[in-house]
Amino acid sequence: MTQRFELNYINYLFSQETAVSIRQLELIAEGKRTPSTLFTAEKNQLQSLFLSPLSLSTAQWTDRMYKLSALGWLSEKEGRYQATTKGQQAKQAFISEYTMLDCRLDMSSALTRKEFWHSFIFVSQILSEFSYGNKEYMPYISNRISQNRIKKWLAEQGFPQRSLSVKWSEEIKVFLETLPDVYPSFMVDQMIGHNYEGMTKRQTAQKYDMTPLEVLITTEILMARLYQSLDESVLLKSLWESVHKSCHYGLSASAYRSLTLLMNGSTIHKTAALRKVKENTIKEHVLEAVLMSRYEGYESLIPGRVRDRLKELFKNNPSLTYAQAQQEIQQLEFFWYRLIEIERIRGFL
Template structure:
């Protein structure tokens, strides 16, 4: 399983409707944030893949998908990869042994998950060193931004370090009890603290018999479990997650997040474009990014009601209609409106 994990993992993200090329997989796994890539994530429900393997090149994706084709685990349909019956059986066996989370929130948290993983280790180190009255240690995270963020977060808790330290380790123990022993041991093996140095990634891969890709996916899945913790039961862990998420621009590009805040203040597209010295179409792309990544509910303010209704009616009668045809049937229809309605219908009807 160590050798073929990546093939089975990619298969586990396919469903009967998946239609995707090797290049699209490469762009999705690399975390490309263009509206077209994000739309393909939504259309093919490849949320957990987004940004997960930025190091894989297009050539490597082509080699990977060729292997899937050669083993008849996927097939080609009009140039796009699709699941085969054999692939579906392999997927079922794999997910029984390695359940895979694949939800919209994983797209939203794509940047948050890896940073939270490192901040979890760093925060544990800070509390461990504090509890042993040791101020002379090498911080796990050397970035000044990370250190300042943690210092600010600690101050915002409004409690003494003694209380925070006790509660942090209490929450960690409770969290570990909700995990499988292998998962708890995996996290614990990375932790660093007073007179304790966590294992390196290579050491952990060897200890747990994981390939590099399996190791990356395991961390991703465990980080996502942290995102779903109950804030009442795990207030410190949840608070650290939420702070990290805000530091990651709520899952958006930095520019889109700025536009989002201005839109939520009631500013119009043209006004924001003038203020930020950007094109109106760029602000529309930011709206698409907000909708695709955060399920932003306010997009209807920025499309004409008659176009919204007409697009829904057209897609109801012809779900496969393309924009090129739609704009000949609906006067003055822009792509922005058409794509937003497509997204809404995909989420409503699958």
């Protein structure tokens, strides 16, 4: 599994819809929340790359693209890389070998998955130490704000501490039983509890014959799988929701503040005035919310006649450009065009 894992994983991210430059790959992997980067990820089906453990410099991305092209898995045209038939065949072989890839990663939970993993380990540590009556231990999370958030969450659950410990372990057990092969022990080996220090990423990689990157990606996929099974878990679901809220539901802090005002009935103009920013900034926040968290409250921000005409134009011409749309609709804002274009990409028209 370790041999060429990184190249296989990058190739796995490419689909028939993907045609991107090295710089675009780099920005998506870094988790840039600009509308242009988020739209590129959406259009090219690269949501799994967003805020990725795959942290590469421009030179390293260039090297990986060269190697994938040399293998015949990707082709390059005018600085943009696309999947080849051979590459898609290699992708299917990789998916067959690395069965965890049946779980796609979405952008809105990218930060939540990372934060939830640490919260998950910390809660397990706290409850394990409590079970043995030990209050003197080194907390897994050292950040005071994060510690207080977790302690507050524990106090809000409404269970006596002993019952809370039992319920927590039962829910973890149920989830672990849904996992294939070595993955239950992969998770347990990294957990921390009374008189037990979980394995480091390096130790985990050595034990399971993985690269450090594979450990990180596997952990992310496990958290995504956990999220998809939360309806059957009271405590795990509650913790996820708490962490997701602390991560502003996937949005930047600024976009979250703008969306809160808009969802409470404020207009773009009023929101910009209240926040003392430009109206274009608020529009960018709306686009961020639509692309990151599939915010659906944007239709009222587009004049009805413009919305209907844009939908008609896109139905007749899926490749409609902004310049072409401008010829049909006077004083057309790019903001309106982009919102309906996103609908087209998602197959909503």
